Amino acid sequence: MSIATNPIRTSSARHDGAPPLIRARDLSLKVVAAGGEVNILRGIDLDVGKGEAVGIVGPSGSGKTSLLMLLAGLERPTGGSLSVAGAELPKLDEDSLARFRRDQLGIVFQAFHLIPTMTALENVAVPLEFAGRKDAFERAGKALARVGLGHRLDHYPGQLSGGEQQRVALARAVVAEPSLLLADEPTGNLDRATGLMVMDLLFEIRAQLGTTLLLITHDPALADRCERQLSMADGLVTGDSRVADAA
Numbered sequence: 001m002s003i004a005t006n007p008i009r010t011s012s013a014r015h016d017g018a019p020p021l022i023r024a025r026d027l028s029l030k031v032v033a034a035g036g037e038v039n040i041l042r043g044i045d046l047d048v049g050k051g052e053a054v055g056i057v058g059p060s061g062s063g064k065t066s067l068l069m070l071l072a073g074l075e076r077p078t079g080g081s082l083s084v085a086g087a088e089l090p091k092l093d094e095d096s097l098a099r100f101r102r103d104q105l106g107i108v109f110q111a112f113h114l115i116p117t118m119t120a121l122e123n124v125a126v127p128l129e130f131a132g133r134k135d136a137f138e139r140a141g142k143a144l145a146r147v148g149l150g151h152r153l154d155h156y157p158g159q160l161s162g163g164e165q166q167r168v169a170l171a172r173a174v175v176a177e178p179s180l181l182l183a184d185e186p187t188g189n190l191d192r193a194t195g196l197m198v199m200d201l202l203f204e205i206r207a208q209l210g211t212t213l214l215l216i217t218h219d220p221a222l223a224d225r226c227e228r229q230l231s232m233a234d235g236l237v238t239g240d241s242r243v244a245d246a247a
């Protein structure tokens, strides 16, 4: 890895005059827990340009997953503003948030979150069926072929290895060609070789589709594959650097 620049806590991104895909200003998240109020995110300023690959690193509990949950519209911020793909997420009602996720977002988690009673093909077709796409199964089949699972279409999650299940989850996340792909420790449940294979696929598909990627990882080698790295600590972005020789 070589760091080209190392600005601390910046909101600027390289987006060549185009509006950023993500714009957060003074974004905060507080929850009331048994011991009192917890400040989980404490004023995040962030711009991410279309097509950027951003690795998010930081110690456990620094707020990485919480930030992703806000960007996905799965949690609501308690302060600040947040625009993703032109949508002001805090202002959307639940139906509009669901449409936003369907049309703009792909998410891959550490746990695969596949529906156990559906085949691989059905799992991947679900987001397209929700969107009313008549070609849902045809496209799902192509997405599974893209991740090397064209021969496993009729298998149920319980009949697939962990690496295969995560490849199904990846196919499901990208099948609708989202503008934003969020990945939270996607290889955390996989052995190193399988994890590398899944990440190779993720970066390959992202490059083909031009998708913006935000990737949470504890693995420095994976973070180095992103062209930009954000460091988080204690609910803040404490570092924002560019990786000159990212994959």
Ligand SMILES: Nc1ncnc2c1ncn2[C@@H]1O[C@H](COP(=O)(O)OP(=O)(O)OP(=O)(O)O)[C@@H](O)[C@H]1O
Binding pocket: 031, 032, 033, 038, 040, 058, 059, 060, 061, 062, 063, 064, 065, 066, 067
């Ligand atoms: N609903 C909640 N109630 C109380 N505290 C919460 C809640 N959600 C998150 N937190 C706290 O907020 C902090 C940030 O959590 P978060 O999961 O975002 O961290 P993280 O950086 O993703 O950690 P890890 O690397 O371990 O996954 C943690 O201290 C966590 O315990």
